[in-house]
Amino acid sequence: MAKPPSTRKKATSATSSDDTPPDDQDLEENPATATITVTAVEIPELTEQEISDRLNLERKVERAFFEAGKALMELRDRRLYRSIHRTFEEYCRDRFGYTHRRVNYLIAGSVVFDNIATGTNCSQNEGVDETGTNCSQNEEADETGTNCSQNEEADKTRPNPSRILPTNEGQVRPLAQLEPQQQVEVWQRAVQEAGGKVPSARIVTDVVQRIMERTKVPNTYQIGEVCQILVKDNPELRGKGGCWAIVSAVNDFSCTLRMWDGEYGVGLQHMKSFNYLPAECEQMREICDRINRLRENENLEEAARAVLKxxxxxxQPYLTGVEEKLLMLLESEYGVRIIL
Structure with missing residues (x-):
């Protein structure tokens, strides 16, 4: 009788007719009379507990970069580094070997992951045959945000496309420029294009680019223009809401902005023009140049940094009398030549 479909077989080593492992010399001397048999060994399927354990471990792997980003965000927000380092950037570099950019990518990635995990529900996917998700909005969501009761009866040995989550930060980096709802939709589309598997960063990028092309809004900003920062859900801009920034490069869907503490790539949805006059923009560019020259000084003290911040x-597009005196005092103290 044939074995059930769920039973797999594995070949063991060859044996002779008397079940004694054949000697190489015997095979050479009697090649025609040697008899070789194969014994089938059943490999049992996973138990319910083993399946549950596997799914839990897979979830930990999926959430690895998410947990790292969340932890970094809490370390930063609570300033838990303050007893051993002056700045969060120095702490991350010394403790983890992370650059400032890498830290920002992980934090931003954790936010996107959270949006995807909590946004993947049946109300968004209802009627989408490609994901196999078609459920009521009123069913209770599980911890990944997927609230499909029919999934509880699904074959647990196969991944459910509606529950596919990112496994590394690079896969969600292209989504950071989108709104949370768009992030969910783009990710689900990318999963479909990947055949129900975790999509690569390239597939996600391609989907984002196609959507951006369809909804392309002309970038009307000009180099040298002074803009206001709108933080929204961009963790890289945290603490900079309302601050000024000067456009240093214009791209299709974003601008490179020069601020008092460096340059940032910012999407159009995170910018708003101050509508300053040309002369006012020129004043702000001069202030920005003076601040950045001071920041390059390695001996800059915390009090000086606080003033620059x-x-x-x-x-406003100018310095008050007191602010001008403070800036000139720092320039004199640190030997920075004023260039006007």
């Missing part, structure tokens, strides 16, 4: 958060 204040000037980097101005809501």
């Amino acid at each position: 204040h000037l980097g958060e101005l809501k």
Whole structure:
């Protein structure tokens, strides 16, 4: 009788007719009379507990970069590094070997992962045959945000496309420029194009680019224009809401902005023009240049940094009398030549 379909077989080593492992010399001397048999060994299927354990471990692997980003965000927000390092950037570099950019990518990636996990529900996927998800909105969501009761009866040995989550930060990086709802939709489309598997960063990028092309809004910003930062859900811009920034490069869907503490790539949805006059824009560019020259000094003290931070958060295109004196004092103290 044939074995059930769920039973797999594995070949063991060859044996002679008397079940004694054949000697190489015997095979050479009597090649015609040697008899070789194969014994089938059943490999049992996973138990319910083993399947549950596997799914839990897979979820931990999926959430690895998400947990790292969440932990970094809490370390930063609670300033838990303050007893051993002056800045969060120095702490991450010394403790983890992470650059400032890498930290921002992980934090932003964790936000996108969270949006995808909590946004993957049946109300968004209802009627989409490609994902196999078609459920009521009122069913209780599981911890990944997928609230399909029919999934409880699904074959647990196969991945459910509606529950496929990112496994590394690079896969979600292209989504950071989108709104949370768009992130969910683009990710689900990318999963479909990957055949129900975790899509590569290239597939996600291709989907994002196609959507951006269909909804392309002309970038009307000009180099040298002064803009206001709109943080929204971009963790890289945290603490910079309302601050000024100067456009240094114009791209299709974003601009490179020069701020008091460096340059940032910012999507159009995170920018708003101050509509300053040309002369006012020129004044802000001069202030920005002076602040950045001071920041290059390795011996800059915390008090000086605090002053520069204040000037980097101005809501007007000029310095008051006191602010101008403070800036000139720092330039004199640190030997920075004023270039006007």
